[in-house]
Amino acid sequence: xxxxxxxxxxxxxxxxxxxxxxxxxxxxxxxxxxxxxxxxxxxxxxxxxxxxxxxxxxxxxxxxxxxxxxxxxxxxxxxxxxxxxxxxxxxxxxxxxxxxxxxxxxxxxxxxxxx
Amino acid sequence: xxxxxxxxxxxxxxxxxxxxxxxxxxxxxxxxxxxxxxxxxxxxxxxxxxxxxxxxxxxxxxxxxxxxxxxxxxxxxxxxxxxxxxxxxxxxxxxxxxxxxxxxxxxxxxxx
Numbered sequence: 354x355x356x357x358x359x360x361x362x363x364x365x366x367x368x369x370x371x372x373x374x375x376x377x378x379x380x381x382x383x384x385x386x387x388x389x390x391x392x393x394x395x396x397x398x399x400x401x402x403x404x405x406x407x408x409x410x411x412x413x414x415x416x417x418x419x420x421x422x423x424x425x426x427x428x429x430x431x432x433x434x435x436x437x438x439x440x441x442x443x444x445x446x447x448x449x450x451x452x453x454x455x456x457x458x459x460x461x462x463x464x465x466x467x468x
Numbered sequence: 469x470x471x472x473x474x475x476x477x478x479x480x481x482x483x484x485x486x487x488x489x490x491x492x493x494x495x496x497x498x499x500x501x502x503x504x505x506x507x508x509x510x511x512x513x514x515x516x517x518x519x520x521x522x523x524x525x526x527x528x529x530x531x532x533x534x535x536x537x538x539x540x541x542x543x544x545x546x547x548x549x550x551x552x553x554x555x556x557x558x559x560x561x562x563x564x565x566x567x568x569x570x571x572x573x574x575x576x577x578x579x580x
Contacts, residue, residue, distance in 0.1 A: 357511075384566065393476055395557060395572040396512070403566050411567065443511050456502050457568060459511035 354379050357460035359444050365466045366434045374429040374463050376444030384447040385427040386411075386457060387419060389440040396443065402427055434467045441465070476555060478575045487545040489574050491558035494539065498560040502568065503532060503543045506555045515543070515556075545576075553578045 360375045376385065383404050388396040388411075398411030402421040416438060418430045427446075431438060441464050445457035481487045493501070499520040504512035518525045518532045518541075525532050531544040541558050555575050559568040 386567075396570045398567060401567060409566070445511075450500065451563070455500075456514045456517050457512075458514065459504075461511050462509075 356380065357444055357446055357458050359442075359460040359463050361463060362461065363464050365468065366431075367468050368435060370434050371430070371432050372434065372465075373431075374442055374444075374465075376427045376429070376446075376460060377425055378427075378444075378446040378458070379425065380446060380448075380458065381424070382446035382448050382458070383424075384449065384457075385421065386445045386447075387417070387427065387429045388443045388445065389413065389438075390443060390462075391440050399429065399442075434465075436467045439465060439467045476573050476575045478577060480577045480579055481548050482579050483548060483550060485548055487543075487548045487552065487576060489543045489545075489556050489576065491541040491543075491571050491574075492539060493541060493558070493560045493569075493571075495560065495562055495569075496536075496539065497562045498539075499563040500561040501532070501534060501541050502559045502561075503530075503541075504557045504559065504570075505552075506557065506573070508554075512557060548576075548578055550578050550580070552576060 357378045386401040387399040397413050400419040402408045405424040408419045420428045441462045443462050444460040447457040502517045503515040506512045516527045529546045533542045555573040557573045558571045
């Protein structure tokens with residue numbers, strides 16, 4: 354099993370450009386999450402999904418959109434990138450445990466720089 | 469433990485000693501707790517978890533202690549090794565909530 358994979362690993366954008374980050378998991382997990390992590394800080398939840406075709410907003414959703422058309426994939430889109438979106442983006446997936454997620458498995462991250 | 473702001477709490481431990489990393493949580497409805505390890509340039513990695521009906525759980529060289537009375541979680545690492553250098557995060561979940569809440573993290577540095 355590859356676990357959770359993220360594409361691309363690195364990207365540099367100019368302000369106003371758009372891009373899509375792809376997250377894929379091969380563990381048949383129901384839950385998937387997108388986080389951002391800024392230097393010296395913890396993880397902040399952007400959007401998440403509890404199943405195919407469903408998405409929900411997290412703590413910092415502005416400027417981002419997501420889609421979960423297939424159970425194994427969770428896409429994060431930036432429609433018009435801003436320098437404030439420079440960050441490391443992590444995707445995670447989890448199985449349910451008594452009404453919520455069990456431990457989340459994380460991908461290796463995507464380092465995004467917006468100039 | 470948990471902190472607010474740009475500066476991670478740090479803990480420096482001599483190689484071979486035991487490490488104790490602390491975390492405070494705020495929600496008395498939290499029913500599930502997890503510790504993660506994040507090495508530089510990598511994603512967080514699951515270490516150990518504990519449910520709220522337990523006080524202690526042991527893994528390989530790690531022990532998690534939960535004190536629900538004071539809403540405190542700790543991670544003990546026995547015989548600390550250089551490979552234990554990383555940032556450690558705690559996370560908790562409220563029953564029925566679809567999300568985990570992560571702490572800011574503690575940076576553990578091992579002194580040779």
